[in-house]
Amino acid sequence: MSKILYERQQVYLSSLRNPPDSLLKEMEEFALEKKIPILDWNSAEFLEELILIHRPKRVLEIGTAIAYSSIRIARHLRKKAVLDTIEKSKNNITLATEFIKRAKLSPSIKILEGDALEIMPVLGKKYDLIFLDADKQDYEKLFYYSLMLLKKHGILFVDNLLWHGYPAARSVPASFSKSTKIIREFNKLFTNQTSLKTTILPIGDGIGLGVKV
Numbered sequence: 001m002s003k004i005l006y007e008r009q010q011v012y013l014s015s016l017r018n019p020p021d022s023l024l025k026e027m028e029e030f031a032l033e034k035k036i037p038i039l040d041w042n043s044a045e046f047l048e049e050l051i052l053i054h055r056p057k058r059v060l061e062i063g064t065a066i067a068y069s070s071i072r073i074a075r076h077l078r079k080k081a082v083l084d085t086i087e088k089s090k091n092n093i094t095l096a097t098e099f100i101k102r103a104k105l106s107p108s109i110k111i112l113e114g115d116a117l118e119i120m121p122v123l124g125k126k127y128d129l130i131f132l133d134a135d136k137q138d139y140e141k142l143f144y145y146s147l148m149l150l151k152k153h154g155i156l157f158v159d160n161l162l163w164h165g166y167p168a169a170r171s172v173p174a175s176f177s178k179s180t181k182i183i184r185e186f187n188k189l190f191t192n193q194t195s196l197k198t199t200i201l202p203i204g205d206g207i208g209l210g211v212k213v
């Protein structure tokens with residue numbers, strides 16, 4: 001349940017959702033049960049729409065988890081377009097590989113195994129769209145690497161910028177105080193880049209949308 005919108009709005013929007021296919025439904029239930037964070041369904045739909053509008057040839061995702069968002073992205077790419085997705089957890093790589101195989105998307109999704117902090121600086125080619133969805137303490141460095149790897153007019157899509165509502169809250173539970181401070185600092189950095197036209201949208205857990213100018 002979103003902590004960004006009022007509950008009645010969230011319930012209303014959810015009531016309008018077209019049911020996901022059986023694979024996505026299974027993945028959403030699996031992620032919920034195993035407490036693996038994945039993109040909110042409405043953020044995923046927004047991302048799919050951006051893919052359809054922007055028609056990227058090369059997409060980079062930072063944080064694959066079980067490949068829920070990877071599959072949703074890849075299903076909307078044009079033929080010959082590629083999705084590179086970086087993941088450091090061996091367990092998640094195994095799960096993601098299996099789900100990608102079941103989605104019959106193995107040819108268009110390439111998992112780059114390892115820490116994005118080490119992989120991104122050595123990636124040779126630039127991307128049309130980058131989706132940043134990794135550990136929050138890595139966001140600042142990964143953001144700068146993303147800027148380097150993003151083509152002009154490319155889109156940067158960042159999840160969790162309203163972080164359960166806490167960056168805007170007066171009091172924050174102790175267990176979230178460090179991560180909330182990180183997100184508050186990141187949001188200032190994100191919205192003050194001269195090379196990016198940015199906005200933070202109250203979709204899902206808060207989506208940062210940046211276009212490289």
Ligand SMILES: C[S@@+](CC[C@H](N)C(=O)[O-])C[C@H]1O[C@@H](n2cnc3c(N)ncnc32)[C@H](O)[C@@H]1O
Pocket residue numbers: 037038039062063064065066067068069070086087088089092114115116117133134135138
């Ligand atoms: C929020 S989940 C990604 C969810 C996925 N994008 C989705 O919506 O289906 C974050 C994932 O990023 C991985 N991760 C976090 N920091 C990372 C890093 N520095 N390099 C590579 N993977 C990272 C975690 O292991 C985790 O699987």
